[in-house]
Amino acid sequence: MSTNNNKGQNTRALVEPLALDSRTLGDSDLSALSLSHGNEQYPSNDFEEFANIQAELECINSEGVMTDERIVIDENVETDTTVPDVEMAEISEQVQTEHVYTLANPNNQNIVFQTKPTVQRVPVSAVQVKPNICPTTQSQSIMIVSPVSGQGTSQILKISHPPSASAEQLQSLAQTLITGKSADGSVVQLRTQPAKSVTTSASGNITINNMQNVKFSQPATLKRTTQNVSQGRNVYTKMILTGNQSQSGTQQVLITSSQSENQPAQGIKFLNNTSSSYVSPTKNITLAQMGTILSTNKQHILPTSSPKQSVILNKLLQSSTSQQSKVTIIPTNTVKSPTKILPAPTLSIQAKSSTTANQPPTFITAKSSTQQNPQKVIIRQGSLKPSNVLGSGQVIRIPANQNIVTGSNQVHQIQMSGRQVQYVRLVSTPSTGSTNVVTVGKTKASATLQTVGIGQKIGNQQQIVKVVPLNTGNQSLRTVAPKATLTTSGGQKLLIPAAAAAAAAVGGQSKNAVAIPASALSQLASGQAVLSTNPNVGNIVVLPAQYIQQQQSTDEVKLKSPTTPGLLSSSQSSTATLCVIDGKNSQRGVYSNVEPNGIRPRKPCNCTKSQCLKLYCDCFANGEFCHMCNCNNCSNNLGNEEERQRAIKSCLERNPNAFRPKIGKGRETGEDIRRHNKGCNCKRSGCLKNYCECYEAKIPCSGNCKCIGCRNIVDPILQKKSLKDLAETAETVKTTKLSLNKTQLQLSEMAFRPPATSNTGTRQPFNFLTEKVVEITCQCLMAQAEEAERNMVDDETSQRLIIEEFGRCLKEIIQSAHKAEAT
């Protein structure tokens, strides 16, 4: 492998939602996206360097070398000046060539952006290429997810991962696919609306206008790609990546791209944030707002720079038939300087849009390069197929730690007419050793732009590229450890049950609301990307960025899974790393491996007869593609999409809630306890084996259950009564006969108490053998034994008395059962 930054077996990724409460943002609030926090802006001389960089890049571009060409830009950006608009030569959109640029780090890792033919090159100032820069702490990526419908609110997700993550690790992150389905059918997705410019605030926020103004001439020599061309549908991809620098704040990168026949341009924006807190001030953004941001059709990259940022750009030659897109990279400033918006230097990134009708929904694939070659990241946008939204909520699933390999990852979209559920899935294949991610080394002193590529291949074509800018700092790594249970060796996937998503969209008619379950986020953290497609909407691209993260937050819980290699680990192991973040706590990154909504590690299925197209198959039932399963004749894959969609439709016809999470929260008493929405029907297992879905989910049976002989119940009395109380009770029982009688009475009362949870009404005597009853029975026996001892009764008599007492207890239990049943 050309890139091995892997310190990384232990690296973990974190995902945390940010700023969840802001539902809507006015246009004036869009500045929040940029996260600029200062008045400092780039001086004009920075643009000179931009120009130099540009020239250098173009020089490279002119050479048309696929690999090994690098542009090194050393520049510090710390200025107080506003960002001037920079006009660059803009390549005619008529040009059908597609440009691929790669960003390479010292390790020859490259990032390739494939864009539409129309490319704007933005001078990249503040982007410095410094080889051998090693982040010491942690990186974060922020992803903005917006509803498919284009309405409702968007969510900002924050993904943390160690800066030291190798390219492969980053790749893994990038490649991860998240399929989101909200209860109301919202899809995790970013969508833009045409053309609304955003103005920058005086404080140095990035304005779309400025970004647009910055243009660069497109390199003369570009390689055309023969890959799929997406249809003319508008496709937008948004990503916000943030990186924390040790002292300065977070960096955010917003990558937006739109694709349409009429809107060839794609935009990537990198924004820099200098705030000290590692959590960038994110806000929820309404879709319209998102659209506003995205409408610029340009890509802006604003990598933040610590004292120095270095970016290495290698261009790749790729040709495309699609239109050119514009990419603007704006480096931002270091620790001290507040967010700065600068016209991107010469770094040009091209997005490629594919229009192949047969193409799956738009997705980004990373293109893996040979070991010797720099890693390449390609961003391609393809049009999404028009799809019907399926009804119930979003489901976000992230296959757990799958290594990213260019091979067989899949992005999938399920279209159901009349329903609002969309399923998008990426399945990453185990990495083969080739790295798809481009990383730029960074050091404390100098921040570098990191990019992460995701490689996915659909059919014979690779698609999807992700780019993540990074920066570094002295911050310590934040690591998220997968659950121990999740870290099985099988390379299993982590699932986010639809429930998780559904939980976010409780009440669910809000189709537009975008909710990403914390669990989903956590899975993202584990290195998965979310792609969603909608006929009318664009894709969501998640780019993990490395950054240094301060471990300031006391909230954070670090999780480590001993067995799982880091998410970012490059190796083939695909063990899942999961960090589940409870939405309630997630805002500041409370991490836990708790599964709030039934998230569980995925197991490979073993289906033999169902073709994995029935709910028998866990993969299918969870809305996932089979990946690394043991199934036979599997049709739960992209290759059988039509069949799969028919199966989904069939399931939904039978049960509209078929793909909804089975585990929800109890409503009756407002309790916050998970419960099985449908309930189990166990007859022979006593609901104490994993046959029982309730037991398997580690939740007690509830009134929804129709089980017989249920023993998976919760005794409220037992719960409420402290151990101390029980001990006292036991002591009392031991000492006096009166206590014995009292206990007996208590036992009787308990026995008569109606079943706490079961609604079957057919409780049998053994149903009353709750832990409490057993304990009290034991206390009775102990009391009897002690009484016999005090009375100096011989052993034989003592045993007889104890047995008699036991019989009395049993009789009482049986009587209680009968009485309860009678009532």
Add this chain to the structure above:
DNA sequence: GAGTTTGAAACT
């Protein structure tokens, strides 16, 4: 690893 048990899903 093979065979059995179990209960959800599918089918009638």
Add this chain to the structure above:
DNA sequence: CAGTTTCAAACTC
């Protein structure tokens, strides 16, 4: 809606 069959996971040996 109830009964039966199918299916795959859980479990046992």
